[in-house]
Amino acid sequence: KDSVVHLGAVASACGKSSAWMQALGLLAEAPKKSLTPDVVLFNIVISACDRGEQWAHALRLFRQMDLRGAEPNVVTYSAMASALARGGRWDLGLSLLAEAREKHVETNIFTYNA
Numbered sequence: 001k002d003s004v005v006h007l008g009a010v011a012s013a014c015g016k017s018s019a020w021m022q023a024l025g026l027l028a029e030a031p032k033k034s035l036t037p038d039v040v041l042f043n044i045v046i047s048a049c050d051r052g053e054q055w056a057h058a059l060r061l062f063r064q065m066d067l068r069g070a071e072p073n074v075v076t077y078s079a080m081a082s083a084l085a086r087g088g089r090w091d092l093g094l095s096l097l098a099e100a101r102e103k104h105v106e107t108n109i110f111t112y113n114a
Contacts, residue, residue, distance in 0.1 A: 002033050008041045015048025023048035024057060039070045046079045055087030062096075074106055 007026050014023040027045045030037045042065050049058035062080050065072050072080075077100045084093035100107050 002035065004030065004035050004038055004041055007035065007037075008044050011041065011044045011048060015044060015051055018052055020048040020052030020054055020057070024061075027061070037068060037070060039065070039073055039076065042070050043073075043075045043079055046076065046083065050079055050083035050086060053086055055083040055089055055092075058083040059092065072100075072103075072105065074100075077105055077107055 007030055011023040011026045014020065014026070023045045027037055027041060030041070042061060046058045046061050049055070049061065058080060062072065062076065065076070077096060080096055081093050084090070084096065097107065
């Protein structure tokens, strides 16, 4: 039986093999299987989008997290900073860092080095 952990493991493998579209598909399948994606699964799929140079998909997922009950954390913000930097969207990256500060999410060296 599928679980969020199982989907995360498969999505992680997809991300590492540049199969970001499959990782997105796995996230989309979760509710159809009565599974609620958690912050870890979102982070894995956002990272897959980052590796696939799909910053717009990563940003769309990031914006869905609150609506789906997954609170972004430092890993989320770091992955988003990386995706936006890779996409040349420094403007969005800087506003995302400001948002992290407003929400009292402790960022780290990885967030700023993205």
